[in-house]
Amino acid sequence: MSIKGKAYVMGAYEHPTRDAPDKTTAQLHAESAKGALEDAGLSFDDVDAYFCAGDAPGFGAMSMVDYMGLRNVRHTDTTETGGSSYLVHLNHACQAIAAGKVNVALITLAGRPRNGGGRPGGPGGGGGKPGALSDGAPEAGFENIYGGSTHNTYGMCAMRHMYEYGTTSEQLAWIKVAASHHAQWNEHAFLKNVVTVEDVVNSRMIADPLHLLDCCVVTDGGGAVIVTSPEVARSLNRPKVKVLGAAEAPKMPLGGQELDLTYCGAVWTGPPTFAEAGVTHADIKYASIYDSFTITVLMTLEDLGFCKKGEGGRFVADGNLISGVGKLPFNTDGGGLCNNHPTNRGGITKIIETVRQLRGEAHPKVQVPNCDIALAHGTGGSLGVRHAAATVIMEREA
Template identity: 40%
Template structure:
């Protein structure tokens, strides 16, 4: 894995040693996004057995604070910390992990935290994220991001024969996993017919094809591998990362059925020295049911166009052959606007064996895939337990 400045980072040289969510769901008026970030940082440090005084690297992003790194370092009292405020939507945190990997290996910091917070549900969708004017799209008044993803779904259905029922399978599988997650937002069983009969949002999607709108946040703690071995939790090692930004606006997407996950996955697999068949558990950014199908294809778990049939029959649900989004995903667990941190937290817990009823037995390798914008910014991270390094 090579950084933009040409430095090649070492597979497994850093590890995630702390992971925690902040309050989730609806936090009313008692918390700000920075409050939630700080709450997540303190909880993740406690998980790691470290203290705030140990932290000298801060990586964060949120749509609700333009200068979130400044705000968080001020809040935590860390004026000299190495900071990174990269923001490319929901995949920002997978990119933060790659940046932190390089910073830790180069000695720019010794203990890094990656944090997120959002009060999107409390303040309302429009207040949480103001969209820029786009002369090619804004005059048509699309309902973004739903209309953009719906357009990609319609194209996938047209090209490959993907059905509404197959899209609904993704939502049903996510709900089945969520029923085993004590902190998941949705707690009622869901059927394919429930998805199809739900309130229409943007053709072909109903509200059950679309992620939740919740508040929430969390944090990860990272350090170099030699120090990680002496800390409280089983280290989870960063084995490989990749990223690809193909466009900003959906009207400029090169191909509505092929995402940058093809390239980000290629980079991550090469850096980690693994292939899709080696992966034990997947954590995919499922803002829409289409996402899971696209990413399964583009990351090599099935051929292009075969994602719909691939998810049928409970293959990605509890008891299926490929565990996907074991926390319930953005569709049923939580989705506070930028979801990429939460899939990393779940992957860490799976590799530690801490997921209780939803635990994937013998999980050693996890693939986490983040998505930002409207299928715009793709970032893939491969994590491994101690036996993988």
């Protein structure tokens, strides 16, 4: 069953906080949910499906359904795929709506890594101590003993891409530059200062060849989206954002047997999403690309097919991702690189800014003219190694 045209994103809300010492994670989830429901013109009592991932506290969906007083929920989904979870949830919500199981789905994300929550980038399982055995993920006992971290893994991807294709640090830096040009107009962005290529490559090294400014910010915060049936969407006095296509896929090294650091799961999620949506790359006016690191964006753009493999460096250079300047405006809220990256994932913000662009509600300085079709993509886990990808294409309904 295709989900094309079977569901609509009718509410979207990004929590304005980036530092929440006085709020719990549950509060951030609930406040984000309230904001998205008000944006859609709905109430908590209208929600009959709830979606969350590992950032939800307690027993996840059970705890949050109780905390938010969701009396009419009859469908829950706690699929956990890291930063791509929320695009996966959007796909699953559309599937449930298309099957006639639910009418109003709520998806939430929230985290407090700046105030006691887990910070992104640290080793898992064995507590981060080299040599420690792990009762967590099975691969941790083989990898964490060497002090592995998220930063190291992405650094290896960047280094291999440079070796294979001649990609440069200056080309990667253009991704941060583009994000900063957009973030300057976002009053809630964690980093608002515009940076140059020189600023990026001269910032301190974190995991060779990735510099500090190649890495995402660490913030508290949250967000939520509301997905509805066409019938509910028609009853609401809000711009209608229709989901055209979606796909998800994991990419695993299979114990090292299939380890290739130069591509990501977007090679599998891109083609079926475009096919289901019935659009081409030339139709995409805006792209929200998960940007945990600059290399994440570059590899994703290649693997989604916006440029040939190995040509990502040239594609992103010279401001080609800047709204009003380049050929493919991306992350016009500033993205994870400058705006917001709560908990250790920020995938829901990719949906939220895509919805803003399609509604014509992005900041006037970054709003893409005639933005009728847009793409959002999430990456969860470790790029190029062990991760899950999810892609969604949406359209503004006239």
